[in-house]
Structure formats: C-alpha cells, structure tokens
Amino acid sequence: MIQIENLTRRYGTFTAVDDITFTARPGRVTGFLGPNGAGKSTAMRMMVGLTTPTSGHALVLGRPYRALPTPARHVGVMLDATAQHAGRTGRETLALAAAMAGMPRRAVDTALERVGLTPREAERRVGAYSLGMRQRLGLAGALVGDPRVLVLDEPANGLDPAGIRWMRGLLRDYAADGGTVLLSSHLLHEVEQIADDLVMIGHGRIVAQGTKEELLRGGGTQVGSPDRARLGAALERAGHEVTVRQDGHLVTSATAEQVARLALTEQLLVTDLRPSAGSGLEEMFLQLTAAEARESVEVAA
Numbered sequence: 407m408i409q410i411e412n413l414t415r416r417y418g419t420f421t422a423v424d425d426i427t428f429t430a431r432p433g434r435v436t437g438f439l440g441p442n443g444a445g446k447s448t449a450m451r452m453m454v455g456l457t458t459p460t461s462g463h464a465l466v467l468g469r470p471y472r473a474l475p476t477p478a479r480h481v482g483v484m485l486d487a488t489a490q491h492a493g494r495t496g497r498e499t500l501a502l503a504a505a506m507a508g509m510p511r512r513a514v515d516t517a518l519e520r521v522g523l524t525p526r527e528a529e530r531r532v533g534a535y536s537l538g539m540r541q542r543l544g545l546a547g548a549l550v551g552d553p554r555v556l557v558l559d560e561p562a563n564g565l566d567p568a569g570i571r572w573m574r575g576l577l578r579d580y581a582a583d584g585g586t587v588l589l590s591s592h593l594l595h596e597v598e599q600i601a602d603d604l605v606m607i608g609h610g611r612i613v614a615q616g617t618k619e620e621l622l623r624g625g626g627t628q629v630g631s632p633d634r635a636r637l638g639a640a641l642e643r644a645g646h647e648v649t650v651r652q653d654g655h656l657v658t659s660a661t662a663e664q665v666a667r668l669a670l671t672e673q674l675l676v677t678d679l680r681p682s683a684g685s686g687l688e689e690m691f692l693q694l695t696a697a698e699a700r701e702s703v704e705v706a707a
C-alpha cells in the first residue's frame with residue numbers, strides 16, 4: 407500500500423507537485439499518468455525518500471520510506487533504467503542490488519528468471535544492452551529484494567508491444583499475489599494495457615483518478631444529430647452536461663438510453679449514438695490535460 411496525502415513540492419515559485427492525494431492499493435496495478443513535465447518523477451522521488459516534500463507526506467506500507475528497515479526488502483524501486491553502470495554485467499548489477507538488500511545470491515537467478523533475461527545475457531555488459539533489456543534488468547533490480555511494493559518510473563519505456571504484454575503479465579501476477587504496483591507513464595496506451603487503477607496528473611495536480619472502468623464510463627456518450635443545437639439544449643434542460651466536439655458531435659454525461667429517450671420525446675433525429683469511451687482513454691486524457699492547461703493559463707492571467 408502506498409498512501410499519498412496532500413503531497414506538494416515547490417522549486418522556488420514553481421510548484422512541480424501540487425497537493426496530490428491518492429492511494430495505490432495491494433492487489434492492484436496503479437498507473438500514474440501524465441504528460442511530460444507533469445510531476446510524476448518528482449512525486450515518485452518523494453515516495454522513496456530522494457526528494458523532500460515541501461508539505462504533505464507519502465507513506466509506503468504505513469511508514470515514510472526512510473523509516474523502513476532495509477527498504478529494498480519492502481519496496482522495489484526503478485526510477486531510471488538508463489542510469490545503470492554501463493561497465494558492469496547484468497549479473498554484477500543484480501548481485502550488488504541483492505547484497506544491498508541483504509538477500510542471498512540465489513535471489514539474483516530468481517530475479518533474472520522472473521524478467522526473462524537468460525544467463526548468457528546476464529553475463530554481458532549493461533552498456534551493450536538494448537533499452538528493453540535495461541528495463542528488464544531495472545525491473546529485476548526492483549524485484550531482487552522480494553518486496554511487497556513496486557514503484558516504477560516509466561517501466562514500459564522502450565518495450566515493444568510483446569515486451570509490454572510480457573510486463574503486464576508479470577505485474578498482474580505480482581499484484582495477484584497481493585503486491586502493490588505503482589507505475590508511471592506519459593503514454594496512455596501503455597497504461598491502458600497494464601493498469602487497473604489510474605491517477606492522472608497535469609501541471610502537478612490530479613485531474614482524474616479511479617478504476618480504469620470508472621474512468622472509461624466517465625467518458626459519457628457521444629451523439630451525432632442534424633438537430634444538434636436543439637438536442638444539446640434539451641439535454642442541458644434535463645440536467646446533463648453537454649460539450650460540442652470539433653467534428654460537430656455532442657459529448658454528454660447522459661447515457662445512450664437517456665439521449666435516445668429524449669430525442670424520441672423531442673422528435674429529433676439522431677444519426678450516431680455510442681459511448682464516448684469507444685474513442686479510448688486517450689481523448690479523455692487529452693481533454694483533461696488540455697483543460698488543466700487552460701485553467702493554469704487563466705490562473706496565471
């Protein structure tokens with residue numbers, strides 16, 4: 407379990423992480439999603455004691471990370487897979503991580519097996535690894551202490567679709583055994599494939615959070631109609647939120663059935679009616695982050 411409460415980090419007058427609160431639960435993979443510069447890495451660094459919060463706190467397994475005895479036995483951390491020492495072999499890198507976690511040497515082989523690096527690959531220098539192999543090695547380093555919690559910054563970066571599927575399987579199994587996984591990404595399709603719960607941030611602030619299903623449901627209904635203006639007005643009179651998309655479709659908080667009933671009552675023609683979630687999390691993510699950007703422009707103005 408990771409509990410983040412009112413976590414804030416300022417650099418001078420710039421607020422990188424702005425009062426975020428969420429919980430990553432055991433048995434779940436939580437995706438921490440946001441565009442570049444949204445504050446994900448800063449928040450994760452605060453979770454693992456590398457950056458001091460300006461205010462608020464982050465608890466891992468009920469304690470601040472720094473108060474955990476032998477933290478690597480409790481929390482597996484991968485912040486930057488490209489930062490590994492290029493001159494060491496994969497096995498040496500893991501042997502060091504295992505020693506620091508106070509784990510026996512066989513933990514190295516177990517971790518290598520878990521991430522699918524062969525003994526031969528493990529004998530090669532990290533400098534010769536592809537980005538995908540480095541991600542696997544980074545993940546092995548996080549797993550070597552057999553922790554109950556994983557904090558992974560952009561773990562899918564550089565993985566091909568088969569690699570992403572593999573990682574999804576690994577993290578799902580880990581969560582199914584009761585583990586807690588928090589992973590960040592700036593790519594929606596990655597998180598969509600891997601996570602159960604989502605926390606989206608933009609400009610340091612949380613713009614949406616919930617289960618993936620909840621957030622998809624929250625996408626509303628899209629409707630096409632030659633009587634768009636009248637249908638939009640009728641939906642608003644009935645208390646539903648309505649926005650007009652660039653392609654002229656309405657997106658409303660009403661369900662498809664509510665739209666259909668209203669159109670029938672009002673004698674309006676509907677030419678397209680479907681859950682807006684069909685357009686994927688991506689549109690919602692873009693809308694949310696765009697809204698966040700507009701808001702900060704307004705605040706700044």
Ligand SMILES: Nc1ncnc2c1ncn2[C@@H]1O[C@H](COP(=O)(O)OP(=O)(O)OP(=O)(O)O)[C@@H](O)[C@H]1O
Pocket residue numbers: 417422440441442443444445446447448449592
């Ligand atoms: N030490 C620092 N001093 C000043 N500003 C910083 C510092 N660390 C981060 N920032 C700023 O905080 C903001 C958030 O950065 P952060 O790296 O947390 O974002 P991110 O969501 O992880 O982005 P990315 O996906 O690009 O890694 C950025 O504008 C960054 O420039």
